[in-house]
Amino acid sequence: MAEYHLTTPLSDEDVSKLKAGDIVYLSGTIYTARDAAHKRLVDLIEAGKELPFDLKGSVIYFVGPTPPKPGEPIGSAGPTTSYRMDSYSPILIEHGQKGMIGKGKRNQAVKDACIKHKAVYFGATGGAGALIAKAIKSAEVIAYPELGPEAIRKLEVENFPVTVINDTYGNDLYEMGRAKYEVKD
Amino acid sequence: MREIAYEDLVKSVKAMVMHTASHLPEDALKAIEKAYEEEQSEVAKSVLKQILDNAHLASEEDRPLCQDTGLAVYFVNVGEEVKVVGGHIRDAINEATEQAYKEGYLRASTCDCFDRHNLKDEIGYNLPAIIHFDLVPGDKIEIEYAAKGGGSENVSRATVLAPAQGKEGIKAFVKQVISDAGPNPCPPIIVGVGIGGTFEVAAKSSKHALFREAGTPNPDPDLNAFEQELKEELNKLGIGAMGMGGTQTVLAVHVEKNPCHIASLPVSVNVQCHSSRHSHITL
Numbered sequence: 001m002a003e004y005h006l007t008t009p010l011s012d013e014d015v016s017k018l019k020a021g022d023i024v025y026l027s028g029t030i031y032t033a034r035d036a037a038h039k040r041l042v043d044l045i046e047a048g049k050e051l052p053f054d055l056k057g058s059v060i061y062f063v064g065p066t067p068p069k070p071g072e073p074i075g076s077a078g079p080t081t082s083y084r085m086d087s088y089s090p091i092l093i094e095h096g097q098k099g100m101i102g103k104g105k106r107n108q109a110v111k112d113a114c115i116k117h118k119a120v121y122f123g124a125t126g127g128a129g130a131l132i133a134k135a136i137k138s139a140e141v142i143a144y145p146e147l148g149p150e151a152i153r154k155l156e157v158e159n160f161p162v163t164v165i166n167d168t169y170g171n172d173l174y175e176m177g178r179a180k181y182e183v184k185d
Numbered sequence: 186m187r188e189i190a191y192e193d194l195v196k197s198v199k200a201m202v203m204h205t206a207s208h209l210p211e212d213a214l215k216a217i218e219k220a221y222e223e224e225q226s227e228v229a230k231s232v233l234k235q236i237l238d239n240a241h242l243a244s245e246e247d248r249p250l251c252q253d254t255g256l257a258v259y260f261v262n263v264g265e266e267v268k269v270v271g272g273h274i275r276d277a278i279n280e281a282t283e284q285a286y287k288e289g290y291l292r293a294s295t296c297d298c299f300d301r302h303n304l305k306d307e308i309g310y311n312l313p314a315i316i317h318f319d320l321v322p323g324d325k326i327e328i329e330y331a332a333k334g335g336g337s338e339n340v341s342r343a344t345v346l347a348p349a350q351g352k353e354g355i356k357a358f359v360k361q362v363i364s365d366a367g368p369n370p371c372p373p374i375i376v377g378v379g380i381g382g383t384f385e386v387a388a389k390s391s392k393h394a395l396f397r398e399a400g401t402p403n404p405d406p407d408l409n410a411f412e413q414e415l416k417e418e419l420n421k422l423g424i425g426a427m428g429m430g431g432t433q434t435v436l437a438v439h440v441e442k443n444p445c446h447i448a449s450l451p452v453s454v455n456v457q458c459h460s461s462r463h464s465h466i467t468l
Contacts, residue, residue: 001228036301064252064253064292065292066249066252066254066292067292068290069290075249075290075292076249076252077252080336081335081336081339081369083369103336103368103369103371103427104336104367104368104369104428105367105369105428123427123428123429125235125236126251126427126458127236127239127251127371127458127460128235128238128251129239129249129250129252130207130242130246130248130249131239131242132239133248149252149292149293149294161235163429173429174428174429176430177226177228177229177423177425177428177429177430178367178422178423178424178425178428178430179423179430180226180423180430181225181226181423181430181431181432182421182423183421183423185421
């Protein structure tokens with residue numbers, strides 16, 4: 001288990017050194033999107049249209065934050081369950097996305113895309129929304145404001161703590177961790 | 186007939202809802218602290234530490250513990266000798282919910298089932314609340330409340346077993362549900378199990394079981410032993426905090442049992458994430 005400090009956008013070299021179980025502190029710009037926004041991004045790609053942000057080297061955080069209190073950049077902002085993005089993520093990865101932050105299992109298609117196009121899936125601690133918000137320095141809605149908490153936001157983050165779940169080598173921390181502690185009768 | 190003013194009911198429920206969003210109740214906090222002490226995996230231990238840090242930060246700074254501030258779920262026992270004057274109880278609870286979620290900067294999470302549009306401007310901000318009423322003797326109104334998130338609700342399951350499957354069948358079903366859920370419901374979790382009744386009674390009981398204080402024994406000694414047995418079984422799965430592998434997957438198992446049809450054995454499993462935000466008031 002290693003620890004890294006990385007700044008976005010991420011390169012192939014950045015993600016290739018990461019292994020499932022590594023702790024990463026992310027800084028720089030990341031984007032938020034949940035199911036509804038993912039569907040729109042994929043529709044744009046399929047229609048050959050321009051996206052609201054550059055996918056190359058990007059990290060997308062699966063989150064629908066609470067509304068910010070006056071004077072604050074964002075409300076509580078922990079990860080949402082990632083499988084709902086499984087049908088969209090491989091297409092975004094194929095077009096240059098390098099990182100995803102969420103919680104929970106991904107399907108084989110996402111894991112395969114991580115190997116083929118060099119991308120990683122990071123886990124953040126679900127239910128730690130107040131703590132994670134501390135790492136978010138600014139937030140700006142850049143697309144689909146009508147989606148409310150599901151709008152795409154551009155976040156500036158500093159040392160956002162995440163753990164590598166799926167790496168570019170096919171490893172899965174959920175499977176590895178559980179195998180180690182499972183007691184079979 | 187005792188009378189309670191509509192406005193007083195709104196005020197009390199609103200205060201409870203706002204407080205619960207940012208203050209993890211003592212029972213959940215203690216259960217997580219115990220899991221932190223007993224966990225053997227270093228990775229899972231660091232996750233549990235983050236969860237505890239988050240709980241302290243949220244209560245100190247009055248911030249929502251989690252961005253999923255849930256659907257507002259209530260179990261309301263209305264005494265037969267008390268009435269609310271100036272409006273209906275259901276309206277008061279909905280009004281309190283809306284005010285608390287708006288003024289507390291909590292998330293509006295109710296949407297249409299099919300086109301998924303948020304209903305905050307049509308029905309109300311995070312409305313309707315989910316309210317289960319019951320009539321009881323006495324002149325009090327008892328309200329149990331929980332903010333129920335989606336991630337743990339999504340892995341919950343119900344079935345109707347054949348009576349011959351018995352306790353072993355129930356154990357196998359519960360274990361399968363929690364095993365399939367893996368990291369998704371934000372473990373360490375509390376598992377509510379509703380047994381018996383009809384199909385919907387089992388489901389409702391499994392929800393209500395989650396409102397009991399974690400760590401308090403079941404008053405029925407047989408069920409209490411069954412809860413301990415289930416907890417031990419489930420912790421063998423090795424899922425650990427946030428599914429990263431570990432010995433502490435389940436903080437508590439709570440079982441509620443009801444008489445059932447001679448042909449059936451309904452079983453429901455309702456899962457609660459570690460952010461077990463619940464509270465109750467008596468008026």
